[in-house]
Every structure is written in structure tokens, then in C-alpha cells.
Amino acid sequence: MERRKLYNVALVFLLVVTFLAIALQFFLLERTLILQPDNTDRVSVIADESVGGDSVAKLTTEDDSWLLECNIIASDYNWPFCELSISFFDLQQEGANKGVDLSYFSSVHIKARYLNKQHESIRFQLRNFSSKYSRVDSQSTWKYVGIEYWPGSTEAKKIPMRSLQVATWWIIEQKLAVEHTVPEVDNVMMLELATGNNVKPGKYVIELEYIKFVGKYFSNNQVLFFLIVLWAGSAVCFLLFNLKWSRQQLGKTKKKAEELRQLNQLLNVKTKELKDKAERDPLTGALNRAGIKKVFTKELEVLSVIFIDIDHFKSINDKYGHGVGDEILKNFSETISKNCRYTDFLARWGGEEFLLVCPNTSLTDAYDLAKALCQIIREKSWAKGIKLTSSFGVAQRGDESAWEFIERADKALYAAKARGRDQVVVSGYREGKITGR
Numbered sequence: 363m364e365r366r367k368l369y370n371v372a373l374v375f376l377l378v379v380t381f382l383a384i385a386l387q388f389f390l391l392e393r394t395l396i397l398q399p400d401n402t403d404r405v406s407v408i409a410d411e412s413v414g415g416d417s418v419a420k421l422t423t424e425d426d427s428w429l430l431e432c433n434i435i436a437s438d439y440n441w442p443f444c445e446l447s448i449s450f451f452d453l454q455q456e457g458a459n460k461g462v463d464l465s466y467f468s469s470v471h472i473k474a475r476y477l478n479k480q481h482e483s484i485r486f487q488l489r490n491f492s493s494k495y496s497r498v499d500s501q502s503t504w505k506y507v508g509i510e511y512w513p514g515s516t517e518a519k520k521i522p523m524r525s526l527q528v529a530t531w532w533i534i535e536q537k538l539a540v541e542h543t544v545p546e547v548d549n550v551m552m553l554e555l556a557t558g559n560n561v562k563p564g565k566y567v568i569e570l571e572y573i574k575f576v577g578k579y580f581s582n583n584q585v586l587f588f589l590i591v592l593w594a595g596s597a598v599c600f601l602l603f604n605l606k607w608s609r610q611q612l613g614k615t616k617k618k619a620e621e622l623r624q625l626n627q628l629l630n631v632k633t634k635e636l637k638d639k640a641e642r643d644p645l646t647g648a649l650n651r652a653g654i655k656k657v658f659t660k661e662l663e664v665l666s667v668i669f670i671d672i673d674h675f676k677s678i679n680d681k682y683g684h685g686v687g688d689e690i691l692k693n694f695s696e697t698i699s700k701n702c703r704y705t706d707f708l709a710r711w712g713g714e715e716f717l718l719v720c721p722n723t724s725l726t727d728a729y730d731l732a733k734a735l736c737q738i739i740r741e742k743s744w745a746k747g748i749k750l751t752s753s754f755g756v757a758q759r760g761d762e763s764a765w766e767f768i769e770r771a772d773k774a775l776y777a778a779k780a781r782g783r784d785q786v787v788v789s790g791y792r793e794g795k796i797t798g799r
């Protein structure tokens with residue numbers, strides 16, 4: 363799939379998941395825990411007689427409700443009460459300190475009322491166990507988290523879980539460390555519904571239909587955490603994917619750059635070859651006229667040239683054929699090149715005529731070089747044992763054009779031919795006048 367399309371699909375997917383998660387969190391995914399006679403067994407009743415008082419209580423079940431009948435009797439015990447309690451723990455089982463986690467619930471709905479009284483309060487409390495401050499064998503160490511409320515109408519009372527408080531008397535009694543005084547309901551061992559704190563002596567009947575805890579499957583923080591992880595994880599995936607893609611692109615670019623570099627190199631070679639072809643004589647490899655031209659454009663204070671022409675070359679061609687003639691021309695060019703300086707330039711001027719251009723060379727030095735070359739050519743044994751001689755015309759550039767200068771050297775060469783060949787003739791030049799040698 364195309365990269366941009368993939369990003370768009372991923373973005374749409376993330377947005378859909380986000381909206382779905384938020385919608386589910388706020389409008390669906392509610393969970394409840396209902397405690398009522400037909401689904402709750404471990405219900406018991408106690409009164410203050412268990413702690414030295416005289417009050418008595420009785421529990422019956424009628425028309426799907428619990429009826430707590432209570433006779434509060436004044437005694438030496440200061441806090442008389444009757445209480446219905448539902449246990450969530452089982453002391454016989456392993457892990458007797460395991461209750462229920464009610465921290466997921468945001469509210470509790472209690473449908474309870476006094477049948478024979480109007481303005482009496484009810485205490486609702488959860489007993490949370492924590493190994494930090496509780497002991498299994500002492501229920502008085504189980505944290506009291508609750509609220510006292512007035513049932514009022516016959517409707518169920520909705521109590522937000524966050525309004526439950528830890529009983530102050532219990533904190534004082536337990537000498538609880540400050541860090542443990544916050545309400546906790548993550549391990550509730552017991553739930554209690556009892557008469558109010560200031561209940562007066564008399565008979566009370568409390569009808570309890572149900573206690574319903576309502577909450578979300580996931581807390582808002584959990585959903586937020588999930589969304590953060592989802593987006594952050596996607597961002598990391600996106601970055602990694604992008605990094606991999608960039609590396610691939612870089613690899614491709616490098617490969618292309620290398621191909622271009624090689625192509626460029628090839629083109630340079632070809633260009634050089636073409637330039638060489640344009641500027642060099644194909645038979646001897648010496649420069650041609652076009653090739654030697656640029657040497658004359660350089661600003662040189664001292665410049666000399668030597669015209670060289672093989673003597674009676676026609677007769678070699680006639681006698682041995684053009685193939686041998688060509689071979690001798692090649693060999694002749696090589697011999698001149700080998701015996702001059704590497705800074706000198708050799709050009710084939712035409713036929714069997716060569717021009718040796720010597721930068722920074724005085725007329726005397728050029729003359730000496732021409733003499734030496736003349737001797738080398740004469741003494742060398744050429745193909746088929748042929749003996750060669752050659753004629754030289756030497757000139758040093760004066761205040762004149764390149765053409766005039768070359769022509770002077772050419773004339774000197776013809777003078778050498780005219781004087782009997784196999785010799786060097788220098789073209790003298792003084793203040794615009796040509797002087798022979």
C-alpha cells in the first residue's frame with residue numbers, strides 16, 4: 363500500500379478506536395453488583411448484646427426483602443445498635459483475608475427504609491481489610507468506611523462512593539497512621555447496614571430490598587491510559603516505519619548517485635577520448651594542428667619551435683609500400699617524443715612533417731635539441747633496416763603573430779632542404795627583421 367494511504371488508514375483507525383473507547387466508557391460498559399435476598403446467602407444480624415448491651419435483633423426475609431427487627435434497650439453500653447451484615451470473606455478457605463474489590467464502582471444505591479419510623483438515620487459501612495493495618499482474627503481492625511444517611515422517600519438512596527468516609531472513632535481507637543486514614547474499598551470483607559448512631563431505645567423495623575453498586579468496567583484513568591498508550595505506541599510505530607522508509611530512500615538515492623557517478627566517469631572518459639580524437643593524429647598519436655593551437659595562446663615569455671621533415675619519404679613509400687611508411691611515421695613520432703622534454707609538444711603538421719613546440723626554450727637550446735634529434739634519426743636503424751635523415755627549421759618567437767612565427771620556422775626548414783637536407787637551419791629574428799643563419 364502507498365505510504366500516504368497507509369498513514370491515512372492508520373489515522374482513521376486511531377480516531378475510530380478513540381471515539382469508540384470514549385463512547386463505550388461514557389454510555390455503555392456499566393457493571394453492577396446487586397445484593398438482595400435471592401442472590402445473597404451470607405447475611406447475619408447482630409445487636410449490641412454482642413458487646414455487652416441489652417438490645418436484640420432478628421432478621422427475616424419477606425417478599426424479596428430483608429426485615430431487620432430491632433429492639434434497642436438502654437444499657438451500660440453507650441452506643442446501642444442493630445445491624446445487618448453481609449460477609450464476602452470465608453475464614454475456612456485459603457486466603458481468608460480476601461474480600462471483594464468495590465473500587466470500580468462509582469455509586470451505591472440502597473433501597474432501605476424504616477417501616478415504623480420516619481426520621482431515623484441508617485448507617486451504611488464497608489469493612490476493608492489491608493495487611494498494613496488489619497488482622498484476620500480481629501474484625502475491629504478492619505477499616506470502617508461508611509456514611510450515615512436519612513433514607514427519606516421510598517426510592518433507593520444513591521450514594522456516591524467518594525462520599526464514604528473512614529470513621530473517626532475507629533482511626534482514634536486504632537491509632538492509625540495518617541497515610542492509612544484515606545477511604546479504601548479495594549478489599550471489602552463485610553458490608554453493614556445498621557441503625558443510626560444516636561438511636562433511642564425502642565422498636566425499629568428496617569426493610570432492605572437491595573444494595574446495588576454501579577460503576578464502569580474501566581476507570582476514566584484506565585481509558586485515558588489506554589488511549590495514551592495507543593497513540594504513543596502508534597507514534598513510535600510511525601517513527602520507526604518512517605525511519606525504515608527514509609533509510610530505504612537513502613539507500614536508493616545513494617545507489618542512484620553511484621550510478622550517476624559511474625555514468626559521469628564514463629562520460630568523462632568518452633569526452634576525453636573524443637577530445638583526443640579531435641586533437642590528435644590517429645596514426646602517430648601526436649597532436650594535430652587543432653591540438654597544438656592552444657599552446658600558442660598561452661602567455662609564454664620564451665617559446666621556440668622546431669619544424670622536422672623526413673627526407674625523401676616518398677621514396678620509402680614507393681620502395682617499401684605505405685604500410686612500412688606508416689610504421690616509420692609512427693616510430694619517428696615516438697623517437698622525437700622520447701628524446702625531447704616532457705614539457706614539449708609534438709604535432710604532426712601534415713604528411714611526413716612534424717612541429718615540435720618547446721615552451722620556455724631559447725633559440726640556442728632549441729637549436730641544440732634539433733641537432734641532437736637530427737643525429738639520433740640519422741643513426742637509428744628503422745624498419746626493414748632503412749636509414750633515415752631529416753631536416754630541421756628552428757625559430758624563437760619574437761614580437762610577431764603565431765602564424766608569422768611558424769612560417770619563419772617553416773622557411774628555415776625549406777632552407778635546410780634546399781641546402782642539402784639532414785641539417786638544422788635557424789631562423790634569426792631581430793627587431794622585426796628576419797636574419798638567417
Ligand SMILES: Nc1nc2c(ncn2[C@@H]2O[C@H](COP(=O)(O)OP(=O)(O)OP(=O)(O)O)[C@@H](O)[C@H]2O)c(=O)[nH]1
Pocket residue numbers: 645671672673674675676677679683684685686687688691712713714779
Ligand atoms: N605512408 C604514408 N605516407 C604518407 C603519409 N602522408 C604523406 N605521405 C607521403 O609522404 C610523401 C611526401 O613526399 P614529398 O612531399 O614529395 O616529400 P619527400 O619525398 O619526403 O621529399 P622531401 O621532403 O623533399 O625530402 C608522399 O609520397 C606522401 O604520399 C602517410 O600518412 N603515410
